Amino acid sequence: MQILVVLGHPGRESFNRAIAQRVLATLHDAGHRTIWHDLYAEGFDPALPPAELGKDAPLPEEVEGHCRDLAAADGIIVIHPNWWGQPPAIVKGWIDRTFRQGTAYRYLPGDAGDGVPVGLLRAGTAVVLNTSDTPEARELSVFGDPLETLWRKCIFEFCGVRRFFRRMFGVVVTSAPEQRAVWLAEVEEIIRYYFPKESGAC
Structure with a gap:
């Protein structure tokens, strides 16, 4: 498998x-090919x-490359800290620029963009691996863990990835x-x- 990290x-x-x-190291030991991006x-x-x-x-070559890597991946692993209940701006910008219509999702013919897209x-x-300096009980009771909804529902399910796991350390x-x-x-x-x-x- 080819895994985007x-x-x-x-x-x-x-x-x-x-x-x-x-x-x-674990992916390489298991015989997987990796696409590595340290943003x-x-x-x-x-x-x-x-x-x-x-x-x-038309996209800059850097962004085109990220889109190709995203589209070619058999699996995706994202690692980032929990900052204010969100990914760092650089990760959000990576999502904005690479999870594009035509790359990560598309609309059915006749859909002007207000319907439910098809994940591509x-x-x-x-798999999303996060770190936090907030105790888990407080994270869940006060903030409701917005990263879970963001990654599971708003991004990966939207784009057709059905098997999802996330862990906060x-x-x-x-x-x-x-x-x-x-x-x-x-x-x-x-x-x-x-x-x-x-x-x-x-």
Whole structure:
């Protein structure tokens, strides 16, 4: 399988990066091919310019490349922190610019855009791994976990990806190295479960 892995965190020593490294190592060990995008390292511009609004608008090569990678992926893994109940702006901008009509979804003939679209993504599974500094009980009781609705309903189900899993790790800011090691072992278990070893992989 070809798996798209996207990281959206600016810190080079962040736990998000440690998660991403464990994800990549686990996928490679299972014999999967990976498409890797570190949005901050790439300097991805999150601002959607007016020239890209149309369905058939010409796109910069960078954005075209991201769209091709998204469309070609058999599975998608996104890693980012929970900032104000949302992904970082760079991740939201990546969604805005690459989950495009014609790439991630389309409308049926005669639909002016007010109906329910058809998802186009070939990915059968999407996994989102988040970090948070808010205790889980408070996150659920006070904020209602908006990231779950965003990724599951508003993005992946909308675009045709039916198998979805999301895990929030926290509280990260006060976590000890031993706790982070446990979380990374869990990351490995999640990836192995949702993206099993390819037949013939060593």
